[in-house]
Amino acid sequence: MVVRRVLALALAAAAIAAPAGAGDVRAAPTMTARVAPQSVGELLVTFEFDEPAPLFIFQRSGVVRGTGESWRVGHWKVETPGVALRRIGLHDALVATRGNRLPREVKVRMTPFTGLLTAEYTPVVRFTDGTMAIFSDHFAMRPAPTVEAVRALGADINALPNYRGGNALVRFEASDLPLHHRGRERRSVRLETPAYVLVGDVEAGGSEDIATVIDPGLPRWLARQLTEEVPEIMALYRRRLGERSGERPELIVAWNGAPKQRVSLGGSVVGDTIVMQIEGAMLKTPSPTAYGYARQFIAHEAAHFWLGNTVGYGPPGEAWTTEGGADLIAQRVAEMIDPGHDSRPVIEQAIEDCARLSADGALRTAPERHGQDVFYACGAVFTLAAEAVEKKRGGDLFTFWSRLLEENREDGTVSVADWLGAMRKAGGPREAVEIIATMQETGSRDPRARLIQLLAHVGIHVKSDAEGRLRLS
Template sequence: MKLTRPSLVAVLSFCMLIAPSNAQSRSSDSGATEASVTVGPRDDGNWFVRYSFDAPQPVYAIAHSLTGYRSATWSSQTEGVRLGRLDGIDVIVMDEPVDEIEFSIIPLTGRLPNDPTPFVTFAGGGIAVHDAQFELIGFKDIESVEALDGDLSALSSEVLPMTVTVEAEGPVLTSAAVSEDTLSAPVQDQYIYIGEGEYAFNDGFSFLADPYLPEWLSSGLPSAIEGFLGVLESRWGAELERDISVIAAYKGAQARGLSLEGSVLDSQIMLELGGQGFSNRNSDALAYLHWYTIRELVGLFQTRNGAVLGGPEAAWIHDGFANSIAYQLIASDMDAPDGFLSSVYQNAFEDCVTTLEGGSLETALERGASSGPYACGDFIALATDSYLKQRNLFDFWDGLSDWAARSSDHVIDKQVYFTSLQLMGATPRQRERIRAIVEDELGQPRRALRDLLQDAGLQPQFTANGQFRSMDWPDYSGE
């Protein structure tokens, strides 16, 4: 598969500002009580969300509630049932436990900083519902939620096993089932699509395109994805454990420029794209889309073998590595990759410095610096490879995953990263250089980043006024 040669590097550099959500559903305990949820449109334009419980509890936390939008968009329709916000967690409280509760909701179709878009709209009139937004964790009382101090990851209990039923007029489908007017499926971190369209099945994946997606994209993207999957499987030396699905939702061409956002789910990728730049065939838009798609696909390989990506404070690990691999794959198929790489990393260097001027890297997302984990994490990934003399991000990630598998929660966080780094050959001094970038509030972040690249033997080159120019790039041949 021939990757597109971009002619406007700025387009690719800019898209680092858009951070996809990496949703990780909590695994379910087979011994837990169960619940079901039914959703669908109401006559008044809102939607209903109806929960049914086999063993109701007085308090439930909504598992995906980092953003807190439900307080303004969900309204209880059941007497004695309230929804509120407690220490950053959306909580449902009942005066007395009941078997069934219902809410009237305004479907949120906008992007969230830490979770997938709850309801994705399509130019063709369809809508996709993210099933995991309804997941619940039961509690015996409100004090049990307060004891968490806002940290759902600290729970020993698990998300309730749940079935979702979507009711609507017309076709309702997943990559595994198609039905008319209603469809039921286990909640498994996927989108359920309502509207005209169908999944096309390819080697290793299925693809659902908005009927209004420009033909030059709908016809070319499946073959591109197949090629990208093949390259990633070859570089990692293993296939994904199961087939995936990809959905391309088109937002229309009303906006100027290019708009592209995405979500990496358990075995699915949602791409939300639009803008005038995608209206007609052009190499810049295609390069942008290809780069972004590769980066999303990498996220699926990062969670093989039961690995779970760490939270926002660890985003620099998986986002940075995915970003670096995506650039590697684009550059590896260029006749003259140096100019492209120099340009995108010039922007990344400044982006990383700006992020570190505002605080530590691990607080970047908390501070709204959404591009920081991509930019700084990318440089850390390259320095890591250089320290270990591998120059192979894929091998290092396998080592990282193997060590995470030894932990009780299988989470790839900074502790796993630094342990793996040292076990795989980095010296304590090298480890300390990276740790400082991640954890410290640096007085001279530009110098710290420059020193990291120099210490790693990447031979960074700078202009007379201190701007990043180039460095010793890894071997992208794959040989």
């Protein structure tokens, strides 16, 4: 069976931070969007602009996957006279068509858009019972000086001149339909950072560690397994990794139906919220493979609530500390709660991938050469080595990371130097630490041989099988 992960966005914190000019949080917001769901089929959004400008542009202007078109223009209905919704270059904008200033208040009506966008959050994730999870940040806007300035703009909206007001504010207001956020029903939700807000009669489950909101249409076996295991994973993380920063996390799982020919498990993460959209007729009967994918995705992203959110990594070339850490932790937690889970194939694949992907230079400069894949693979292998060191003195991977978290909680960053220092302090052999440091700083001409040596130094033996693939012995 083919399990396709259609969307795995873990957007870097920088990409979702407030734009330049919004530094003073005490300033009145430069704009406010009031989102009032009228029914499951209609949203009324009132934009209030507190700075004079001929146009405001949306902070996110992703396009529809497949067509490359705006999902707003042509679909949203602007009710306020003298205002038009337009695509200008790479950006959607509300533009004054009379005079040189947008009216202070602009009303827009829209049908919830549930399609997928390219490398951008799904605007509305809809459950089979009509419940909607609405992404707040698609309503956040900022002023622009002229249409020409926007047309000349690349994807980075921070290239526009600063504005005076504070962060854009998005307010959800309950109507006949109740609002839910982080496991509680609310009259209104006020957001300065991106989040999904639920609209509808939601039955939130979960635990003190995580709120879970699951589509009633999701196949029962899958809903049951997620409901049982996700709170267990979170409790285990809390016990073993300590306090985390941030609000109570939320898991939202939607069932997108049962097409015969495909199975898809799509996931995205925004702040402390994990959203999954799942579909496929084959999932109507239990599939351990599909469940394994869903659990690995959730366990990896939930590990980032500690490794990633509570402490971050340093510069982009050091992302393997938290990516590899989250990947191996997700495997270990799966073993702890599911005796049937076997991490070995995933780990062997990581060794292969690291050997292949790191052959072209230092990890430090990998982001300039290619994507993040090398960090998952090499990070998992290095983490495996640190875990082996820790095990020799009675600990495990969680011991290693809980110490890193404790020691770096205050400055908020676990750099590669911090990570290597922790491995050394735990009794890691000098040769092993040096192999990792060299792959980080200068790279290796034969990473395959280096990885075999690295693991041998910590007592893990790897051999090539008949096809030349590396196997843990």
